[in-house]
Amino acid sequence: MTVQLVLPRAIVEKMGTVLARAGRREIGGVLMARQREPGAFEIVEFSVDELSGQRAHFVRDHAYHNKFLGAFFDKTGHDYQNFNYIGEWHSHPELPILPSVTDIESMEGLVNGERDIPFAVLLVVRADSPNEFVAVATFHQRGTVPEPALLDIENIHVS
Template sequence: MRIDFPKHLIREITDACRRSGINEVGGILFGEHIDTEHFRVVELTVDEQGLIASFKRSIQHVLGSCKRFFNRTNHDYSRFNYLGEWHSHPSYEVFPSSRDDQSMLDIVCDQTVGANFVVLAIVRLNKESLDLKCWVYFPDSSRSDVDIKFVD
């Protein structure tokens, strides 16, 4: 899978990480379906929770944010849809923790979310640049790497 990440959204994440300092920050990613296995992040939310290493998202929160996004994109679900989650690891490596894996599997297996896959982006502010890596989770519990391309 390939995901295009617009630079202005990278700046938004970078600013959020800078504001949060040693605390984790995260949110939801909304995507546009470009082609087979090819998506573009079109919008994201930033939820500053102020909790160290305890980022966890509730299904209800996901559904509420999706509803607002679907209204804005005229319910064109095949083109614009929930893509997944992002959060920062300010003090440890850019790799999913076992709890991250479990949270993502909870979401991708949830019938009310009804996703075929869910993407997790993990970021870490590294002096002036942002480390960002993505994984995709499937309902059969498998996880794969995602190719990220930064676009304008």
């Protein structure tokens, strides 16, 4: 199954802002999406933990992100058919944007673990300068090998 992840311009600009504030520290969070059609998901919101990241390591604070998830589902009327968790994101400032072995193992633990999450996307991003935004996404599904996700960055113009 090929999965497409759509990043609207407003999401890219918002990510660019938080990435600039973080500087050389890794940051990240969860990605929330709406399904446009089977296999195509548009990111509509994301959480960001700007405090716990280090130079080359990020582990999200579960309590913070659980509050974010609760607020998101309240805002969308708990319409899980249209709006739901799609995965995780984090930055790799001044590093390759390919997922690390730790990143892959973490995502595989998520979809093959006890949380009943059948699939998820990992988005790794970098914006080391005001005009840069590069990203790569991988699709992780229970019982299968991770594969690249198609990434559609709509109307990109980061200033």
